[in-house]
Amino acid sequence: SKSIAVMASGRGSNLKVILDAVAAGECPVDVRLVICDRGDAKALDIARAAGVANVIYLNPKDYDGREQFDAECADLLDRHGCQWIVLAGYMRILSSSFVRRFRGRIINIHPSILPAFTGARAVEDALAYGVKLSGCTVHLVDEVLDGGPILAQSIVPVLDDDNRDSLHARIQIEEHKLYPATLKRMVEDGFTIEGRRVIWAS
Numbered sequence: 793s794k795s796i797a798v799m800a801s802g803r804g805s806n807l808k809v810i811l812d813a814v815a816a817g818e819c820p821v822d823v824r825l826v827i828c829d830r831g832d833a834k835a836l837d838i839a840r841a842a843g844v845a846n847v848i849y850l851n852p853k854d855y856d857g858r859e860q861f862d863a864e865c866a867d868l869l870d871r872h873g874c875q876w877i878v879l880a881g882y883m884r885i886l887s888s889s890f891v892r893r894f895r896g897r898i899i900n901i902h903p904s905i906l907p908a909f910t911g912a913r914a915v916e917d918a919l920a921y922g923v924k925l926s927g928c929t930v931h932l933v934d935e936v937l938d939g940g941p942i943l944a945q946s947i948v949p950v951l952d953d954d955n956r957d958s959l960h961a962r963i964q965i966e967e968h969k970l971y972p973a974t975l976k977r978m979v980e981d982g983f984t985i986e987g988r989r990v991i992w993a994s
């Protein structure tokens with residue numbers, strides 16, 4: 793199994809399903825560390841309740857800018873021997889030095905079918921655009937915001953009476969299946985990258 797860290801800012805439902813999958817023996821990773829950048833993140837309670845050994849809140853205001861904040865995160869990740877960094881509703885942009893340091897080892901889940909609707913308002917943007925299908929994407933993180941190679945996607949319909957919350961809820965049902973399944977596949981099968989394309993080993 794691989795040691796991973798999860799970084800989260802909010803509700804932590806993706807963190808929860810990963811921890812549940814690990815506990816059920818369905819996802820061969822060891823969540824060694826959870827880092828949150830918000831003291832009120834429910835993700836902190838979820839991590840503590842699940843018995844994650846290292847649950848850490850870092851307040852960005854205590855650091856002199858993004859580089860320093862990310863450097864502290866990076867030191868924690870190294871200290872705890874985390875092989876992969878799983879972003880689960882982590883709403884801070886990572887500095888390019890952080891991305892370089894962990895290149896190919898950071899994954900994110902995003903609530904749209906990338907490359908459509910990047911950024912922090914993906915669900916509202918998809919709704920406002922009027923697309924009839926949306927979904928979620930698990931991808932590797934590189935220096936381009938929401939732009940790294942795609943590992944997996946799932947689609948959902950957009951309904952005429954949807955609002956942001958109803959569409960997001962439908963997308964999250966898919967996220968909660970896709971993220972643990974993709975982590976499992978990464979550990980058990982592995983992949984290579986050709987250009988932008990992720991080629992799964994099996």
Ligand code: GAR
Pocket residue numbers: 800801802803804805806807880881882883901902903911912914928964967
């Ligand atoms: C998820 O829907 C995730 O796709 C999205 O935030 C939500 C976090 O939910 N991420 C982004 O928008 C990243 N730009 P959670 O805290 O319940 O896991």
